[in-house]
Each structure stands twice: as C-alpha cells, then as structure tokens.
Amino acid sequence: MDPSTAPKQTPPAPLAPTAFEIPRPFKTQLDNGLEVVLFENSRLPLVSYRLAFYQGDINDPRGKTGLTSAIASMVTEGTENYSSKQLAEKIERLGASLNAHSSDDFTIVAASALSLYRTEVLDLLAEVTLRPTFPENELDLYRRNTVEHLRFQRSQSSFLAGEQAARLVYGEHPYAVASPSPADVEALERDTLRAFHADAYIPNNAILIAVGDISREEFLNEVEDQFGGWQKGNKAVSEFPAPPTRTKRTITIVDRAGSAQSNIVLGNTAIDRTSPDYFPVLVMNQVLGAGASSRVFMNLREEKGYTYGAYTRLNTKRLAGDIEATAEVRNEVTGDSLKEFFYELERIRTEDVREDEIADAKSFLTGVFPIRAETQEGLTNLIVNQHLYGLPADYLETYRDNIDAVTIADVRTAAEKYVRPDEMAIVIVGDENAIIDQVKPFATDIETYDTDGKKKS
C-alpha cells in the first residue's frame, strides 16, 4: 500500500487474531491434605512459589485482632535453623525474594527466584512456614514498629477514608476492621503466636502453587521431602455476622484540618467473589467507573476537571463484597463532585447502557486478559486466585466467554441490585469547615470523626 494515500481518518481494522490459551496446571494432593499445583513454563529461567492458607485476618480469634498478620510478618524473623538476619542474607544472596502476608481471607507465603536456585528457595519457604520461632526480641521490634506504622498511616487520607468505609459497609462483620489498633498490637504475646501458628499453618488447609521453569518429577520429590512429614490439624470453622442492611444515605466526615483535598468514598455492599452475578457486575462496573474511559472518569475528570481521577471499584472477597466510588477532589468542588457521582450512580440503574458502551467494556476485559498473564507473577496471581476462591477448573479457559455472554439487560439488573445510591455510606476525609455546607444537601445524617478514628459529633 502506498503510505501517502493510506486512509488515516478512521481507526484501522485489527489484524488476524491470535489465539491465547492457558493450559490447565497439574494438580495433586499429599497424604496430609496439602494441595499441590504445578504450572510448568520454561519461557524464562524463573520460578514462583505460593504456599497459601485458606484463612486470613478475619479468622483472628476474638479479642486478638492483628494476630494473623503478625504471624505472617514474623515467620521470616527467625526459625529453628536461622536468625532473622541470616534468613534475609540467605534469600538476598540468591537474588531471590521470600515474604509472607495476610489479607482478609488468606495467608500467603510467597517466594520467587531464578530457577537456578529453585531448590534452595523452596527449602527456605518450608523453613519459615514450618519452623518459625517468633523470637522475643523480634516480636518486640515488630510490636513497636507496627504501632508507629499504624500512627503513620493516619496521616494518609486514603487510609482514613478506607477505614470509615469498611466500618460503615460491613458493620459487625470482621471485614469492617481495616487494621488492628495499637493496643491490639501491643497485646500480642509470643505464646499466642506460637499456638495459633500451630493451629493455623496446617497442610489440610493449604495449597502450594508453583509456576515456572521446573520439572514435575523433581518438584514433586522436593515437595514430598519438605512437606510430606507436616502433620494434619483441625480446620477451624468460623461464623460471622452478616454485613448490615443499610436503609438510608449517611455522611461521615473525617476532619483533617488544612487538607488540600477531599477524599471521597461512596459505598455499599455488593457481591462475593463466587457470586453468579460476578460477570454482569464486572461489566457494569467497567462501564460505570473502572477505568479512564468509564462514565465517572469522563464526567468528573475530563468534563468537569474536578479531580485527577474518579473511579468505581469492586471489592469481591470470599464471603461478601462491596462497590465503592472514589475520587480526591479540591475542597471547593466537594459538593459538586457528590452531585456528579450520584448522577452517574442513578443513571446506570435507570437507563440501559448503550450498545457501544457494553461492547467496549467487554472487549477491554477480554483483551487485557493475556496482558495480565504476560509476566510470571501475573500468571501466578491468576492461578492463585482461581484456586483460593474455589473458582471452577475451567475458569481461566471460559473467562472471556463469560464476559462476552453478558447482555445490556444483565448490566441493568446488576446495577439495580448492587448500586444503591439511596443507601450509600458517604465518607469524606477533608477540612470540615471548608466542605460542610457543600455536603449537607446530600444526607440529613451527618457524623464527624477525627483522624484518630474517634467520633467528634
């Protein structure tokens, strides 16, 4: 084709499509109940391991908030064979990484390395998982550092907004707890950590996932060596109160004097991760506010210029979930921003989305899928989430078909069910004096907290 005459007024058609399949991984189980998943992939000389437990922060025993996350942080701070410093040196000298963390629903010990060091790193992963000693001096440092971190995060408006939104949306359910209090952390005792580690880190409540340049036979032999003798335990059963049913809009202001912006979060409960409504809600959220071409972004940033970014976010957890609309806006347009948010939250419920909007949302969600699987960490996360949430074995294969099947009517139904502007909790972290008159028209129920999380009025 002659470049000088090629049509450039309209977007070009795509080339022939290329298929992309993620093969199913190999799965087995040890006699002690440990599930084992291996995804062999030798594209690059790397390996990633995740040893995950099906319990997280919400499984903290009553009165022991922060215990699960403390144990995860402490397993790499000393074991039967190595001190904290020796562990850090051993791992980093391999150029590798090893860490553990907990989320609301899960606890994950993660390691990755050049495949050259796959054996050494799996050994260290087993060492920290099975044989941590929680040395008193390290625990003492953890307590004091964590208390300072808790204090520090109160200077950040995003933390303050998230803390209030979680409390308002989840009520008595433990998802309401955004972080432990300093008193919770100071009360952590070594014996409590040791005992709960023994109860919680059990093979019959865990899954080991390996991805990368590693052969099945070698891997299975090493897993048997490292984890075959790990004793089964009793899986705890937890019951939680349901999140509250909200009946009206409320406003919660976190007064941050001198704040240059208002950090706004509007939220209500939505779906858990395995809900049959997952795909319609995902597509609906994509149209409404998930990215830079969504309705709320186009409205609040591109048309109005109120903010650097405005979004809606879907949080789908194992047992419940929520949908949130968020933006950080300058003080004087706080009320105007609420107006535009509510306009969009109403519109998605009361009008069908356009044909082109749903088509665009679906092609985004299907198109980014291979991009997310491009790195080993990305691929590992897809496989880990599929297994931890108990999604179907064909989940990754059918993901794009499930997106494509969502209709305009499905989106409307999802919005009517899960976007409930008349019941939303409105949280604003900002300068109360500068914004109070602007927000009054949006709810009669207004309460104020300080940045320490204490109620002022």
Place this chain on the structure above:
Amino acid sequence: MPAPFQLQPLELIDHTLANGLRVVLNPDPAVPVVSIAVYYNVGSRNEREGRTGFAHLFEHMMFQGSANVPKAGHFQFIMKAGGTMNGTTSSERTNYYETLPADQLPLGLWLESDRMRSLAVTQENLDNQRDAVKEEKRLRYDNQPYGQIFDLINEMIYKNFANSHSTIGSMEHLDAATVEDVQEFFRIYYAPNNAVLVLSGAFEVEQAKQLIETYFGDIASQPLPPELDVTEPPEVASTYREWEDKLAPFPAFLIGWKIPQRRTPEFYALYLAGKILYDGESSRLYQKLVKGEESVIQLFGFTDERRGPSSIFIGAIPKPEKDLSQIREIISEEIRDLAAHGPTSEEMEKLENQLINDAVRMRQSSMSRAQAVAEFTLYDGDPQLVNTELQDLLAVTPEQIRHAVGTFINTDNRALLDVVPAGRG
C-alpha cells in the same frame, strides 16, 4: 555462585525513517500481545525559566485529541481494544506507551502517529488540562505527607536551572502559558526526528515495518531543538534546609549527593553501593537502623539517573524521640566503612545474583522490554545496550565501588533536608 550466566539476547531490528524517526523492533512471540513505546526527547530539563511544568502539561495535552482522534479518544480506543496505556514525564524525556492484544498493532500505531502529526492544541483543552495538572499536584505533592521533599532536595543539589526545577512545575507559569506557547513547544519537541519508536511483542517484522512507514512516514521532520547545557559544578547548591511539612506526622530527613551521569563506571559503582547500603532487609543500613538500633520507622534510598549530573539519595523517618543526628552519624559511619574497606565478598555475590535476577525479570513483559530499549536508544543511540548492560554492571569491581563511595558520597558536599512536622501533631 552461578556458572557464567547466559542471558538470551533480545532480537533487535533497528532502522530510521526518512523523516528521522528512529524505530527499533523487538519481536518476541511468547504471548500474543504487543507493546508500543514512543519516547520524545523532551523533559523538564528542556524548560526555560518562567516556563516550568510545560513538558508535563504537554503529556496531558497529548491525550486531548488530534486531527482524527477525538478529545479523550485515545483512552477509549485503547481500552475498548483491550489495551493498557499511559504517559509519564521526567527530567529526561516524555514517554507514551500502550500494550495491546497483538492483532491491534495497527490501532496503536495509528493513535501514536495521529497525535505526533496533528495534536489539537486548543484553548479549551489547555484550560481543562491545566486544571487536571493542578489537581494532580494537590494529590501527589501538596496533600501527601513528605510529598514535596524530592522536589525540594533537587533544588538543593543542582545549581543549573535545567536540572534543579521540578517536573510538576509552577502553577503560575502554567497559568501564564498561551495556546501559541504550547503550539510552539509541540512544533519544536514533538517531531519524528526528536523521538524514538519501539515495538516489542508478537508481530511480523515486515508487516510492522510497513505499518510504521504507512502511519509515521509522512510526518514532517523539524529543525533540531536548541542545544541544552546540563553541566554542573561539583558543589551542591545548598547543604542544609529545614522544611515545615503540615501533613507529616513525624520528623524525617533526606540526604542527596551529586554524582556522575548514568552509564559511567562511577555511576554503576554508586548504584551498586546504594544497593549494599539500603536495598532489602540484608542491606547494611536496614540491619543497623531498623534492626540493630531500632531507631527508624522507614528507611529508603535510590539513584536518579540522568544524562547529565545525577544523584543518589538516602532518607529515613526516625521513630519519635530519636536523635536524628545520631541516625545520620550511623549512616556516615557505614559510608566511611564502605569507602575504607569496600564491599565484602558476600555482598558482591548478592549483587551478582540480584543483577541477573533483575535482568531476567525485566525481560518478562513486552512493556518493560520496550521501555528499556527505548531509553537506551534515545539516551545513548544504541539499543543493543539492553543486551550488554548486565555485563557492564557485573564487571564493576569492589575496588571501583570503594573508590566511588570515597569520592562522591563520603563527603560533606551533600544536601541535607530536615523535615519538621508543622501540623496539629
């Protein structure tokens, strides 16, 4: 120790269009996606006094439409194709990039070429994006605890205006900008002969070349931008400043040193010295300050690599009631030790494995490959450096590290910024 590690070289096909656009192709069919990186040789270093913030404002303007792409259409075309995209501005360059399903390569090239050829610089777009930049400044700098300290310390390190002023710039300067100013900036800097285009991922080389010629071949080249002087005297501009931060909950400090430019043996040696000092839980300062002395909440450090004089930083947020000067003395002691004795053999082994690990991980995604290739092409004129830089880093000796630390860091010629909380406590 690993056996001599053989990193599979990236396949690179390098050519320049008649209008001066440098094009580098890195075909890699592993995953059916393609990344496009367009790097323009303009950053805050090119801004004149009274015109700061222009390079970054321009990055916003590039998403406001062009002859055939409507306002904000760029986001939408990319997203509806299932892609991701962004743009960023630094002192050195302004970059634009997208990752797309492989079959959408023509779309990405069309979008990038349309705005290179015919950006819509209108009063409405300018006003709207000035507002967006102001919000960005409030969000990222003014409303964050410690949000302004990196801009402040650059003013203390560098004497040359090209190097010292911030990328976000002055809002007064942006307010004073006219549409004509912005059009002129576009003409000078957003020309094909002042840019680099890199493709990485799944594509047919001949087809990609043809598409690139189709979309970019007829964009007119421009006279080269004015020469730039980024030279600096060795001395820092200011050795001490106290800064009151309304949002900071704790005191903090940041130390910055002026060091030689990127890709020099001295820069590489100092980059590695930094890793020994502050990178990871086995680093010297982490073990001394977070563990041993238990005196800091957060410790951080990094190098800022530039084509001219560059910098290295170490900062800490100490625990309340801790003596800041004592913490700084411990940092100085470790620097003195490294200047006297150099790294240990264990530290050299760690660096070797970490460098190899970093190089392998960089190769995983088409976007990180495209960005690395684009930087070497734009800054050094040599995309093959992406395949050889690891060897240059691995070749740095303990003696070179010792000597560079002694010369450039173990010195009073450094900027110290003390952050004092000025809020309600």
